[in-house]
Amino acid sequence: MRTNIVIDDKLLEQAMHVSGLTxxxxxxxxxxxxxxxxxxxxxxxxxxxxxxxxxxxxxxIMRKRC
Structure with missing residues (x-):
């Protein structure tokens, strides 16, 4: 679905940096x-x-099995 929204540029930039997504x-x-x-x-x-x-x-015992 295509949607137009206004997103805080600084927040989006931080999210991209933290997540490593491009x-x-x-x-x-x-x-x-x-x-x-x-x-x-x-x-x-x-x-x-x-x-x-x-x-x-x-x-x-359950933990030792892993």
Whole structure:
């Protein structure tokens, strides 16, 4: 979708520098993608008390497998 918007030039320049991306389009697409990911990610605090682990669950053993 083609859209015309006014973007702060200094902010866009900083985003291009920090991200290493070379086009305005790539920077805007990356920013939108990260925004959507961040805001759709489940808040871990909402899961508190809702996850049941088996009695023999040992996270230390699970970490050693990786």
């Amino acid at each position: 086009t305005k389009k790539d920077v805007v697409n990356k920013a939108l993608s990260e925004f959507v990911q961040r805001h759709t990610r489940k808040d871990l605090r909402e899961l508190q008390g809702k996850i049941q682990f088996t009695d023999d669950y040992d996270y230390k």
